[in-house]
Structure formats: structure tokens, C-alpha cells
Amino acid sequence: DGGITQSPKYLFRKEGQNVTLSCEQNLNHDAMYWYRQDPGQGLRLIYYSQIVNDFQKGDIAEGYSVSREKKESFPLTVTSAQKNPTAFYLCASSIRGVGADTQYFGPGTRLTVL
Amino acid sequence: GDSVTQMEGPVTLSEEAFLTINCTYTATGYPSLFWYVQYPGEGLQLLLKATKADDKGSNKGFEATYRKETTSFHLEKGSVQVSDSAVYFCALSDRGDSNYQLIWGAGTKLIIKP
Numbered sequence: 001d002g003g004i005t006q007s008p009k010y011l012f013r014k015e016g017q018n019v020t021l022s023c024e025q026n027l028n029h030d031a032m033y034w035y036r037q038d039p040g041q042g043l044r045l046i047y048y049s050q051i052v053n054d055f056q057k058g059d060i061a062e063g064y065s066v067s068r069e070k071k072e073s074f075p076l077t078v079t080s081a082q083k084n085p086t087a088f089y090l091c092a093s094s095i096r097g098v099g100a101d102t103q104y105f106g107p108g109t110r111l112t113v114l
Numbered sequence: 115g116d117s118v119t120q121m122e123g124p125v126t127l128s129e130e131a132f133l134t135i136n137c138t139y140t141a142t143g144y145p146s147l148f149w150y151v152q153y154p155g156e157g158l159q160l161l162l163k164a165t166k167a168d169d170k171g172s173n174k175g176f177e178a179t180y181r182k183e184t185t186s187f188h189l190e191k192g193s194v195q196v197s198d199s200a201v202y203f204c205a206l207s208d209r210g211d212s213n214y215q216l217i218w219g220a221g222t223k224l225i226i227k228p
Contacts, residue, residue, distance in 0.1 A: 043216075044218075107157045
């Protein structure tokens with residue numbers, strides 16, 4: 001079955017440590033996205049990539065980094081510079097990254113920094 | 115800039131009641147409009163969308179009509195079920211915006227009681 005996988009589902013880290021969240025898709029989509037969701041709030045865009053080896057900052061990129069070396073993969077690193085990293089992180093993809101395209105979401109990773 | 119405003123939740127209804135979740139938007143161009151649903155502990159999935167004025171999106175008994183004159187995209191369902199309990203997000207993508215980002219509402223939590 002085609003879809004988006006995120007791992008792990010739950011992640012615990014100590015303050016000051018970098019952590020990398022995995023996102024893989026087998027939908028052959030060009031565009032991929034990372035969102036952050038905090039309780040009772042909408043989604044905020046961290047980074048997005050419309051093509052391999054290219055990515056753009058979203059609204060809240062500070063303290064995060066990404067890479068897009070393969071079409072299928074878009075890992076997100078939460079660095080120690082991110083002041084409040086505890087949140088639910090969602091990865092998504094779409095066919096082309098054009099406005100009317102449907103975004104398909106993974107199941108999310110809940111990151112807790114202790 | 116573009117924005118989406120949803121009615122605040124939680125919205126609590128009895129099974130078989132009529133549902134309306136209000137969504138209004140501001141946009142500089144000609145947006146596409148979306149409703150996404152998030153079930154507890156999961157990622158988001160597209161519920162329905164409309165790409166031009168007067169279009170009606172529909173899926174699983176839910177409907178929403180793109181009203182340009184009132185800048186609205188209200189979600190309706192004639193008879194809700196307990197399984198419809200979830201968080202519903204309204205979003206827009208403005209074709210005049212080259213960033214291809216989705217602009218999200220804050221989400222409306224729906225609780226259906228048997």
C-alpha cells in the first residue's frame with residue numbers, strides 16, 4: 001500500500017540533544033512538508049521541499065533543519081537551538097506542491113523533551 | 115495576508131444531529147479550499163475540497179460549498195455519528211501565493227454523544 005510513514009511514533013529526548021524524525025513516502029510525490037502541531041492550535045509549516053535537493057523555510061524554521069537527498073525521504077532534525085521542541089510533528093506530501101494539490105499526511109511523531 | 119477563521123470548539127452534539135462548522139477566509143487571489151479531519155492520535159486526512167467559487171465538495175456525508183460572496187466554506191452533515199468525533203481543520207491555498215503553502219484554521223473539535 002502506498003502512503004507516508006513516520007517513525008518513531010513517540011520520541012523522548014533530553015534537553016540539549018539533537019533528534020532526527022524520519023519521514024518516508026512511496027507515493028512518488030515531488031513535494032514534501034513538515035508541520036508542527038501544538039495542543040488546540042492549527043498546523044504551522046516548518047520546512048517544505050518541492051523537489052529533490054531543494055527545500056524552503058516555512059513560518060517557524062528556526063531551530064530545525066532538513067535534507068532532501070532522495071525523493072522518498074525528508075528527515076527533520078530538531079536541534080538544541082529550538083527553544084520549545086515538545087510537540088506533535090506531522091509530515092505530508094503532495095504530487096507537485098501546487099496550491100490545489102491534496103496533501104497526504106503521515107501518522108505523526110510525538111516528541112517530548114524532558 | 116491570507117487567513118482562515120473557524121468556529122471555536124469543542125462542538126458537542128447528539129448522534130443524528132445536524133452539524134455545521136463555520137469557516138471563513140480572507141485571500142488576495144483565487145484560493146482553493148479544503149476540509150481536513152484528524153482522528154485522535156492520527157495524522158490528518160483530506161475530507162473534501164473545492165477549487166473555484168460555487169463548487170461543492172462532498173465526502174462521507176459531509177458537504178461544503180465555496181461561497182465567494184460571503185468568503186465562506188462551512189462544513190455540514192445532515193446526521194452525525196459517534197465515529198465522526200474528531201478535529202476538523204479548514205484550510206486554503208491561494209493560487210496567487212507562490213509559496214504553495216496551505217493556510218490553516220485553528221481546528222474545531224467535534225464530540226458526538228450516543
